Amino acid sequence: MFKADLKSDTLKGLVNIISTLIDEVKFTITPEGMTLKAVDAAHVAMIEMEIGKDAFESYEAEACEIGLDLDKVKSVLKLASSGDIIRMEQDDTHGRLVFKVGNITRRMNLVDTASMNDPKVPQLSLATDISLMVDELQKGIRAAESISDHITLRAGSDYFELSCEGDTDSVSLRLEGESIVSINADAEVQSMFPLDYFSNITKAIPSGTVVRVELDSDYPVKLVFALADGKAKVNYLLAPRIESD
Known part of the structure; x- marks a missing residue:
């Protein structure tokens, strides 16, 4: 019932x-x-x-x-x-x-749930976490969408950067100081991700939402945020794009 x-x-x-x-x-x-x-x-x-x-x-x-x-x-x-x-x-x-x-x-x-198995959620301990307004991420996505199909996230002890590089053009969004709600990073990390997945989830998050971005080099990125006045919690994991040498 x-x-x-x-x-x-x-x-x-x-x-x-x-x-x-x-x-x-x-x-x-x-x-x-x-x-x-x-x-x-x-x-x-x-x-x-x-x-x-x-x-x-x-x-x-x-x-x-x-x-x-x-x-x-x-x-x-x-x-x-x-x-x-x-x-x-x-x-x-x-x-x-x-x-x-x-x-x-x-x-x-109703849809038959017999074949819908719950996926196993990986337990990740990522080196860096940054909290920021989703509006900043959305701004960076809008700038990147016409450049390439992948996006790179970087973070250090005092900054977070979203960048995209195409065949001829590039764009980046760097956040520091008051543009970041909080940051916990002991070393610089960076990973690349498919832009369409990152864009779709970022655009769906309501404006004004604080998002925690958990990041490590060549690991999945984890986006953690709340909806419904904090009464619904979301964890979103996105696998990295690993470039071959």
């Missing part, structure tokens, strides 16, 4: 983040909230999300799993205005999740 009310803006934010990687998702539901772990088809990126019950306007649940087609959920979100409350209720009899937006009711068939 699962029944919950959620603000449309909150649901939209959660769906936008998840759909940067996958179209169908399995939510593991408990009385305390919802979790998901998913990896994209190319096994380049992984997302882990915890949504506490306090993120909802109301929440009642027993332990269960629910599989959703996110494109269908997006079609429900198009029916809602900012500030609307969306009611979700599991219909066990017909294998559906029922959405109610105002006087509109949408019944959606």
Whole structure:
């Protein structure tokens, strides 16, 4: 059994983040909230999300799993205005999740979760972590998108840099001092990543969000941030692009 009310803006934010990687998702539901772990088809990126019950306007649940087609959920979100409350209720009899937006009711068939295994989340101890506003990352992405298909992240004891180099042009964004919320780095590190993956997740994070970037040389980058006023937590891992000599 699962029944919950959620603000449309909150649901939209959660769906936008998840759909940067996958179209169908399995939510593991408990009385305390919802979790998901998913990896994209190319096994380049992984997302882990915890949504506490306090993120909802109301929440009642027993332990269960629910599989959703996110494109269908997006079609429900198009029916809602900012500030609307969306009611979700599991219909066990017909294998559906029922959405109610105002006087509109949408019944959606659930996706079979039998083949959706939870990926194993690697336990990484990365050398550097930097906290900064996502708006700064988004600014760097906008500058880099016309230059190349990969992006390099660098960090030292007092700076963070995002750079991109193409055949003829290059661009970089260097953050220091008050442009960084906090930084913990004992040595310089750098890694290169596919720009499309990094761009998609960065653009989906709401403006004004503080993102913790955990980085090491030639290791995955980890982006950690919160949604729903801190009541939903997201870990996003992106594999590096290793250049051969």
